[in-house]
Amino acid sequence: MKTNEVKDLQVLSANIRLDILKMLSSLGYGHLGGSMSIVEVLSVLYGKYMRYDASHPTWDKRDMLVLSKGHAGPALYATLANRGFFDKEMLYTLNAGGTKLPSHPDRTKTPGVDMTTGSLGQGTSSAAGIATGFKLKGTDQKVYLIVGDGELNEGQCWEAFQYIAHNKLNNCLVFIDNNKRQLDGYVSDICNPFDIEAKMKAFGFHTVTVDGANEKAIIDAIELSFDVKDQAICIVLDTIKGQGVPFFEKLEANHSVKFNTDEIKQATSEAITSLEAFIAKEGA
Amino acid sequence: MFRLDVNRDDTQEMRMSVVHALQDLMKENDKVVALEADLGGASGWTNIQKTNPDRFINVGIAEANMVGVAAGLSATGFVPFIHTFGPFATRRVFDQVYLSGAYAYNTINIYGSDPGFTAGPNGGTHTTWEDVALMRTIPNAVVCDAADDVQMDWIIKEFAKLEGIHYVRGNRKGVKNLYAKDSTFTLGKANILREGDDVLLLSAGQLVSEALQAANELASEGIDVEVMDMFTIKPLDVDAILKHSQGKKHIVVFENHSITGGLGSAVAEVVAEKAMAIPLTRVGVHELFGQVGSQDFLQKEFGLTKEDIKQKIKELTIV
Ligand SMILES: Cc1ncc(C[n+]2csc(CCOP(=O)(O)OP(=O)(O)O)c2C)c(N)n1
Ligand SMILES: [Mg+2]
Numbered sequence: 001m002k003t004n005e006v007k008d009l010q011v012l013s014a015n016i017r018l019d020i021l022k023m024l025s026s027l028g029y030g031h032l033g034g035s036m037s038i039v040e041v042l043s044v045l046y047g048k049y050m051r052y053d054a055s056h057p058t059w060d061k062r063d064m065l066v067l068s069k070g071h072a073g074p075a076l077y078a079t080l081a082n083r084g085f086f087d088k089e090m091l092y093t094l095n096a097g098g099t100k101l102p103s104h105p106d107r108t109k110t111p112g113v114d115m116t117t118g119s120l121g122q123g124t125s126s127a128a129g130i131a132t133g134f135k136l137k138g139t140d141q142k143v144y145l146i147v148g149d150g151e152l153n154e155g156q157c158w159e160a161f162q163y164i165a166h167n168k169l170n171n172c173l174v175f176i177d178n179n180k181r182q183l184d185g186y187v188s189d190i191c192n193p194f195d196i197e198a199k200m201k202a203f204g205f206h207t208v209t210v211d212g213a214n215e216k217a218i219i220d221a222i223e224l225s226f227d228v229k230d231q232a233i234c235i236v237l238d239t240i241k242g243q244g245v246p247f248f249e250k251l252e253a254n255h256s257v258k259f260n261t262d263e264i265k266q267a268t269s270e271a272i273t274s275l276e277a278f279i280a281k282e283g284a
Numbered sequence: 285m286f287r288l289d290v291n292r293d294d295t296q297e298m299r300m301s302v303v304h305a306l307q308d309l310m311k312e313n314d315k316v317v318a319l320e321a322d323l324g325g326a327s328g329w330t331n332i333q334k335t336n337p338d339r340f341i342n343v344g345i346a347e348a349n350m351v352g353v354a355a356g357l358s359a360t361g362f363v364p365f366i367h368t369f370g371p372f373a374t375r376r377v378f379d380q381v382y383l384s385g386a387y388a389y390n391t392i393n394i395y396g397s398d399p400g401f402t403a404g405p406n407g408g409t410h411t412t413w414e415d416v417a418l419m420r421t422i423p424n425a426v427v428c429d430a431a432d433d434v435q436m437d438w439i440i441k442e443f444a445k446l447e448g449i450h451y452v453r454g455n456r457k458g459v460k461n462l463y464a465k466d467s468t469f470t471l472g473k474a475n476i477l478r479e480g481d482d483v484l485l486l487s488a489g490q491l492v493s494e495a496l497q498a499a500n501e502l503a504s505e506g507i508d509v510e511v512m513d514m515f516t517i518k519p520l521d522v523d524a525i526l527k528h529s530q531g532k533k534h535i536v537v538f539e540n541h542s543i544t545g546g547l548g549s550a551v552a553e554v555v556a557e558k559a560m561a562i563p564l565t566r567v568g569v570h571e572l573f574g575q576v577g578s579q580d581f582l583q584k585e586f587g588l589t590k591e592d593i594k595q596k597i598k599e600l601t602i603v
Binding site: 029070095096097098099102103104106116117118119120121150151153154155182183184187190191253255 | 322323324325326330342343344346349372376405406407408410575576577578581582585
């Protein structure tokens with residue numbers, strides 16, 4: 001690994017996080033918690049592993065990413081903007097009538113969005129199909145799938161996992177964002193997933209759990225997965241909903257946040273200031 | 285009997301109307317169970333969890349499972365009410381509703397929220413303009429579109445008295461007031477809200493208020509529009525259509541739904557089969573998917589405002 005690589009990715013993560021905060025707070029509301037918990041994995045994927053051409057988003061040799069927990073679209077948009085797919089100005093059109101950035105990703109609208117998602121569960125099967133397509137074409141392209149831990153409630157996820165494991169689709173990296181919470185509260189209270197990693201292992205996956213806030217740990221897990229030749233791969237990301245900003249991590253109802261109280265506005269501007277300081281210091 | 289009262293000030297959000305209706309029902313009937321799919325915060329049904337913890341089930345984000353569990357509850361004598369967003373309550377779980385529900389003669393009461401343009405910022409994936417079309421094809425299903433909070437309350441309580449599949453769509457948020465608080469309705473019977481000689485304007489759901497306002501405004505321009513709230517889209521009040529279209533120059537249907545398969549189609553079936561020889565115009569959504577935006581933006585974008593329906597009627601009635 002190049003010496004500055006992890007640092008560069010941390011700066012990218014900070015930039016993504018910063019843009020999520022700015023775009024959602026300027027809009028006044030949005031799916032904050034689940035956007036924040038996938039910042040690091042998006043940073044590592046788009047900053048290091050994925051093959052793409054930002055000036056030619058539909059390049060047919062590219063790797064693809066399916067954000068099955070589509071409500072975290074703002075995190076994907078912030079990542080794509082930071083990687084040059086479109087201008088950061090566009091981030092401020094989120095959810096506006098006629099926008100190219102709808103709340104949930106739409107592959108017909110946004111440069112760099114590979115699959116339309118938003119109805120939870122469905123992205124898992126689409127990713128399975130993309131992986132199959134790559135195999136049928138005989139290319140070494142990969143598809144990266146990000147699934148929510150609440151989303152795992154959907155039976156369709158498990159149909160897709162069966163398929164991915166059975167077909168040994170090691171070109172489909174399954175990331176589970178285990179941020180412990182869904183919309184109405186804690187996953188363990190609503191529909192207990194029990195041991196997610198054990199479950200995926202029982203489904204036939206090669207599994208590993210890593211700290212989802214740590215770029216280096218995510219990189220190590222991905223590197224190890226490249227040695228897995230004959231098995232599907234699942235990386236469980238141990239994350240915190242609202243990750244990266246202590247105030248939002250602690251906020252009880254952080255699935256969808258309204259930026260309408262002084263307390264929330266204050267916390268947001270403090271987080272923005274500290275992220276900007278980090279970027280100024282480390283990014284130079 | 286219903287009365288109009290557009291100016292009452294005790295309005296509540298549609299979702300709270302559902303919540304309160306279910307809480308009322310649970311006071312009298314311990315068989316009533318409310319099932320959610322991780323949208324309790326969005327629907328306000330977490331309030332039911334607080335007041336009636338043993339009659340509230342959050343199945344998690346698993347809509348198909350929720351419908352199946354509801355069917356099983358019905359098979360053991362319970363009266364399940366389920367909620368999720370309209371598209372997930374219908375098209376995502378259609379086979380479960382159809383087979384475990386209707387075909388197996390179980391009872392499932394379904395509230396599908398935020399139909400059509402009212403999905404607002406949730407965008408295209410959360411928009412349903414085909415729920416009525418789908419649900420209408422299920423044998424003996426009842427399909428309603430609630431015009432306001434008062435009617436929503438009545439519909440929920442009426443559903444609890446009946447066996448079978450019952451679907452009501454409605455915004456979660458506040459809508460314009462239409463009916464007086466003490467209003468009652470009859471399932472399958474249309475409400476005439478305004479009489480008129482030139483045009484019969486049928487609508488359902490929150491667009492009824494727009495239709496009525498449009499008609500009142502058109503009156504001052506010399507166009508006399510009769511307004512019908514067809515809140516029960518199925519079973520359709522065929523007699524009311526036959527009776528009230530007599531002598532009219534046009535029938536217009538105004539719906540927050542695809543013109544394929546919704547109220548407009550249902551009315552067209554009657555008009556065609558009865559050879560009524562009155563021109564019919566469906567004003568709704570044609571061959572389009574939903575998109576993201578504010579409710580106001582989307583209502584304009586899809587041509588579903590009071591101004592749009594006024595304009596359409598004016599065009600139709602120019603001699
Ligand atoms: C089929 C479907 N049902 C319900 C929803 C509404 N919804 C959006 S996000 C969400 C909770 C998701 O929880 P999780 O997967 O854990 O996501 P995260 O914690 O990462 O935000 C729900 C219920 C949806 N988008 N799709
Ligand atoms: Mg979660």
